[in-house]
Amino acid sequence: MRNWLAAHRRACTGTLSRLAGAPLASLFNIAVIGTALALPLGFYVVLANLQGLARDFSPQPQLSVFLAQDAAAGDVRALEQRLKSQSGVANFRFVSRTQALETLKSRAGLADVMAGLADNPLPDAFVVTAAAHDAAVLETLRGEFAGWPKVAEVHVDSDWARRLDSLLALGRYAVLMLAAALALALVAITFNTIRLQILTQRDEIEVAKLIGATDGWIRRPFLYFGGILGAAGGAAAWLMIWIALLVFNTQLKPLSALYGIPLRLAHLSAGDSLAALLFAATLGWFGAWLSVRRHLHAYNPS
Amino acid sequence: MTDIVLSKVYKRYAGGHEALADVTMNIATGEMVFITGHSGAGKSTLLKLMAAIERPTAGSVIVNGQNIGALRAQGIPFLRRNFGLVFQDHKLLFDRSVFDNVMLPLDITGFDRREGAGRARAALDKVGLLHKEKARPITLSGGEQQRLCIARAIVHRPAILLADEPTGNLDADYAAGIGDLFRDFNQVGVTVVLATHDLQLAARLQPRLIEVRGGRIVS
Numbered sequence: 001m002r003n004w005l006a007a008h009r010r011a012c013t014g015t016l017s018r019l020a021g022a023p024l025a026s027l028f029n030i031a032v033i034g035t036a037l038a039l040p041l042g043f044y045v046v047l048a049n050l051q052g053l054a055r056d057f058s059p060q061p062q063l064s065v066f067l068a069q070d071a072a073a074g075d076v077r078a079l080e081q082r083l084k085s086q087s088g089v090a091n092f093r094f095v096s097r098t099q100a101l102e103t104l105k106s107r108a109g110l111a112d113v114m115a116g117l118a119d120n121p122l123p124d125a126f127v128v129t130a131a132a133h134d135a136a137v138l139e140t141l142r143g144e145f146a147g148w149p150k151v152a153e154v155h156v157d158s159d160w161a162r163r164l165d166s167l168l169a170l171g172r173y174a175v176l177m178l179a180a181a182l183a184l185a186l187v188a189i190t191f192n193t194i195r196l197q198i199l200t201q202r203d204e205i206e207v208a209k210l211i212g213a214t215d216g217w218i219r220r221p222f223l224y225f226g227g228i229l230g231a232a233g234g235a236a237a238w239l240m241i242w243i244a245l246l247v248f249n250t251q252l253k254p255l256s257a258l259y260g261i262p263l264r265l266a267h268l269s270a271g272d273s274l275a276a277l278l279f280a281a282t283l284g285w286f287g288a289w290l291s292v293r294r295h296l297h298a299y300n301p302s
Numbered sequence: 303m304t305d306i307v308l309s310k311v312y313k314r315y316a317g318g319h320e321a322l323a324d325v326t327m328n329i330a331t332g333e334m335v336f337i338t339g340h341s342g343a344g345k346s347t348l349l350k351l352m353a354a355i356e357r358p359t360a361g362s363v364i365v366n367g368q369n370i371g372a373l374r375a376q377g378i379p380f381l382r383r384n385f386g387l388v389f390q391d392h393k394l395l396f397d398r399s400v401f402d403n404v405m406l407p408l409d410i411t412g413f414d415r416r417e418g419a420g421r422a423r424a425a426l427d428k429v430g431l432l433h434k435e436k437a438r439p440i441t442l443s444g445g446e447q448q449r450l451c452i453a454r455a456i457v458h459r460p461a462i463l464l465a466d467e468p469t470g471n472l473d474a475d476y477a478a479g480i481g482d483l484f485r486d487f488n489q490v491g492v493t494v495v496l497a498t499h500d501l502q503l504a505a506r507l508q509p510r511l512i513e514v515r516g517g518r519i520v521s
Binding site: 003004006007010203204206207208209210211212213214215217 | 353355375376379380381382383385387393394395396397406407409410411412413414415454455
């Protein structure tokens with residue numbers, strides 16, 4: 001076990017010194033992988049930020065239930081009872097038509113308009129807060145309320161948030177597709193890099209095989225090479241995005257001051273960063289594995 | 303007890319060249335055997351079959367009780383660890399020191415590195431290269447490179463030493479020194495199989511001689 005660990009440590013340090021031995025080539029390799037990863041990762045960061053924004057601005061999961069103009073006090077009480085027993089409703093309040101008119105009148109500039117009206121055109125209304133944020137739940141509630149007697153119209157107040165949400169869902173698909181394409185690119189890059197590495201270390205591989213090295217022993221440093229290359233590329237991508245955000249956030253400051261709201265793009269969370277790094281390392285490892293599998297066959301006895 | 307048994311072995315290469323035909327021979331444990339013959343007679347092919355570098359077209363090659371023709375690819379590394387291989391072209395690695403070249407077989411078998419270092423130095427001392435352990439193989443003379451190759455072949459204390467033309471391009475003095483090394487190993491019980499056309503060396507060591515000509519054993 002100790003020997004096994006020592007062998008792994010040696011393979012790992014050997015790989016690191018090999019990378020350090022050709023710094024320019026290693027740097028370019030890492031930069032290429034980093035750029036390939038920075039694209040989908042950056043896109044993801046923007047999406048995550050937009051999502052956060054949508055969550056911050058989306059109001060309570062509210063529905064406005066407008067009653068028909070001819071709804072009498074008895075109808076209002078009946079509806080009140082139904083709302084009380086309705087599941088999925090957190091709370092509700094009644095806004096009478098006179099109350100609504102008063103509110104409207106108190107707003108600057110509208111008093112004159114209201115004064116010119118002979119009749120109060122506003123309906124009685126219930127403002128219902130749903131128990132869940134879920135769009136599907138809100139939709140069922142809306143359907144249910146609309147079917148009740150003396151209910152003229154039901155509005156879901158967070159419609160715009162839902163639209164943004166579905167737009168973001170579309171964006172997530174785009175990120176996934178981009179990530180898939182660039183993951184393939186990463187595997188191809190490591191595949192080729194390892195192929196070249198195998199060619200330059202051909203003598204070593206041949207000798208090692210002749211004196212009794214197992215395929216696993218020969219494969220190990222190449223797998224480490226691929227994994228380390230992938231992880232370094234992931235770290236490079238993270239750094240690129242970090243710099244981009246730094247620049248972007250500075251540019252965002254005047255805009256944020258103008259609107260009086262704090263606009264700031266946040267980097268990946270620690271968990272997401274770690275996941276991205278592991279993902280990149282796994283892809284690099286996989287590319288190396290494919291390459292070694294493909295290119296070590298040449299050394300078997302004929 | 304026998305280490306190596308070949309029976310009715312044929313080796314035909316792609317393209318139809320028949321390198322070996324109907325070869326049958328036994329090599330016993332602790333024996334010293336020279337396989338002689340002109341270049342192209344099939345000496346190297348014989349050694350390659352014994353070390354599982356190539357597989358026979360027909361017949362069986364049995365080393366330490368294992369049939370090489372039927373050996374799975376995963377088994378080959380472990381079979382090879384029974385051997386010390388000495389190559390005519392040395393096959394040294396020029397990107398590392400003399401010491402690290404000798405360490406390679408021990409690294410491969412997962413030998414403890416500190417214990418291994420002692421063994422590597424002992425092997426280098428045996429071939430008279432201890433003072434050059436930090437040097438690069440490229441700076442060594444031909445004879446020294448051959449001795450380094452021998453040090454690497456014996457460092458893991460193999461039971462069988464296979465050497466292909468170990469004195470091929472050395473002058474007589476060097477060749478005699480290397481011959482003495484092989485005799486020393488043989489005296490401590492290592493089976494030594496040498497492919498060579500160096501008859502001077504044969505006269506000096508008095509081994510059993512097997513002569514191949516045109517892919518067949520003639521004596």
